Amino acid sequence: MNNPDSLREGRHDHTACIAKALKQADALCTRSGVRLTALRKQVLELIWQSHKPLGAYALMEMLEEASDRKRVAPPTVYRALDFLMEQGIIHKVHSLNAFIGCTNPKREHSDALFICLTCGFTEEVPSRSIQQAINLSASQQRFEVKSKVLEITGFCSECKGTKA
Ligand SMILES: [Zn+2]
Ligand SMILES: [Zn+2]
Ligand SMILES: [Zn+2]
Numbered sequence: 001m002n003n004p005d006s007l008r009e010g011r012h013d014h015t016a017c018i019a020k021a022l023k024q025a026d027a028l029c030t031r032s033g034v035r036l037t038a039l040r041k042q043v044l045e046l047i048w049q050s051h052k053p054l055g056a057y058a059l060m061e062m063l064e065e066a067s068d069r070k071r072v073a074p075p076t077v078y079r080a081l082d083f084l085m086e087q088g089i090i091h092k093v094h095s096l097n098a099f100i101g102c103t104n105p106k107r108e109h110s111d112a113l114f115i116c117l118t119c120g121f122t123e124e125v126p127s128r129s130i131q132q133a134i135n136l137s138a139s140q141q142r143f144e145v146k147s148k149v150l151e152i153t154g155f156c157s158e159c160k161g162t163k164a
Helices: 014-032 038-047 056-066 074-086 128-140
Strands: 090-093 098-101 111-116 122-126 150-154
Touching: 014 038, 038 056, 038 074, 038 098, 056 074, 056 098, 074 090, 074 098, 090 111
Parallel strands: 111 150
Antiparallel strands: 090 098, 111 122
16 A cells, blocks of 8 residues: 555656556456547546646547647546546546545445545545445435545645634
């Protein structure tokens, strides 16, 4: 398990994070028999630019920049995002209306996102016992759970002393 501080920008080799994410996505798509097209891959790579959630609008700007200001149709981008979400390669951060790359798309998800309100640093942490409690309540309510990624906002270890 990585030390959370080691994931902070500038303190680690982030190209390794991107490379690992792309490799995992490739393997996952091959196993599921789906195609990680050039655009899907590019979207994933852009989302992985940092450990901060990326909004769809910012993503489209980056895509245009990457393709010499050629406009990429929003529905195309949303379809790529939907695909990546369906495959569990990225997660939607509903509270921020943004997207974050999954750090471990191989296993079944029982995760929580810790989102820093100051710097945006977001980390995925296992939350098995919370998820078990959710599953139990859901079955009692006969509620079918779709998304099980919890979003917890607060201040990261770096920012909590500096918040106004
Ligand atoms: Zn990184
Ligand atoms: Zn995940
Ligand atoms: Zn922070």
